[in-house]
Amino acid sequence: MxxxxxxxxxxxxxxxxxxxxxxxxxxxxxxxxxxxxxxxxxxxxxxxxxxNWQSLFNGKDLDDWIVKIHHHDVGDNYANTFRVIDGAIQVNYDGYDTFDERYGHLFYKEPFSSYHLKFTYRFTDQWMKDAPGYTYRNSGVMFHSQDPATILKEQDWPISVEFQMLAEDQPGQPRPTGNMCSPGTEVFYQGQMDPRHCINSSSDTYKWNEWVIAELIVHQDSLVIHKINGKQVLEYTKPQIGGGVTNGYDPKIKQDGKRLTEGYIGLQAEGQGVEFKDIMIKELK
CATH class of the missing domain: 1.10.287 (Helix Hairpins)
Structure with missing residues (x-):
């Protein structure tokens, strides 16, 4: 066919x-x-x-915050060290004759566990010359801290972990910010317990009067991340009580080896003027 x-x-x-x-x-x-x-x-x-973000600072007063300064009782804001100026929390020493180791901290009124904290900071030109040299252009934000009500009058630093803030000291010399320091605590870095009191981040160096955006991401005691101007600069794990540096504490509080799953957030004052603003937090599940 x-x-x-x-x-x-x-x-x-x-x-x-x-x-x-x-x-x-x-x-x-x-x-x-x-x-x-x-x-x-x-x-x-x-x-x-x-x-889900909430502001920890209302821009007007310190009503939601608790002051603790070395040599002073809880709640005594000696010489108006912490004050509100132009919508920012300022550490100011114009009422001081000498620093006299008055390391101070301003704590938010309630503790947090897992959260994302954001804040903006810059240093001022104030520095108490009788403060230790390392405090020059140096401050920090404490977290997973003990309750300020448990800090004794002659205790210098709270048992806590610190998001350390630094600014340029000598032109051309690197001085990263967003570091980790550990008063009365220890952390694991790169998989093992790190004996150093402070661990430097990978951040750039910033001028003392430059506003810097800092972020702290905390997942209880499993993971902590530091960010500077949107860039991750440090990561570590297992924050826990241990180590030295802190003095004058109640021995019942310092339970070495106890993992830190929550605590208070505190702004630091250790002889260097500094300003904090835009303090925001988002709790994480």
Whole structure:
């Protein structure tokens, strides 16, 4: 039996090509819309998470904060060391004659466990010359700290972990900020207990009067991350009570080896003027 070959008219071939192109265009538009919808969903989720941020500082007063200064009772804000100036919490020493080791801390009124903390800081040109040399352009934020009510009058630093802030000392010499220091505590760094009191971060060096955005991400006692101006600069694990540096504490409080899963947040004053603003926190599940 002979096969019969049907020829397809040219206009039908062209029509088929046009229809095929239209189908491809529609499919691509559909894929693009799906991607945009997915991106919008992610952005919306981000907006939802932003709603969980709360301010720890109202920009007006220190009503939600507790002062503890070495040589003074809890609540005694000696010489108005901590004050509110132009919407920022300022550490100011214009009421001091001598520093006399008055290491101070301003604690938020309640403890936190897992959270993301953000704050902005810069140093001022005040520095008490009778303070130790290492305090020059040096301050910090303490976290997982003991309750300020348990800090004795002659205790110098709270048992806590410190997000240390530094600024340039000598031009051209690196001096990173966002470091970790450990008064009465210890941490694991790169998988093992680190004996150093302070561990430097990988951050850049900043001028003393430059506003810097700092972030602290704490997952109870499992992981701690430091960020400076949006960049991660340090990571460590297993914060716990131990080690030295802190003096004058109640022995019942310093239980070496106890993992720190929560604690108070405190702004530091150790002879160098500094300002804090935009102090925000988001609790993490």
């Amino acid at each position: 002979k096969s019969i070959t049907h020829s397809v008219p040219l206009f039908l071939k062209k029509s088929f090509k046009i229809v095929s192109v239209l189908i491809l265009i529609l499919m691509c538009n559909s894929c693009q819309n799906t991607k945009q919808q997915g991106s919008t969903t992610i952005q919306n989720e981000g907006l939802k998470s932003d709603e």
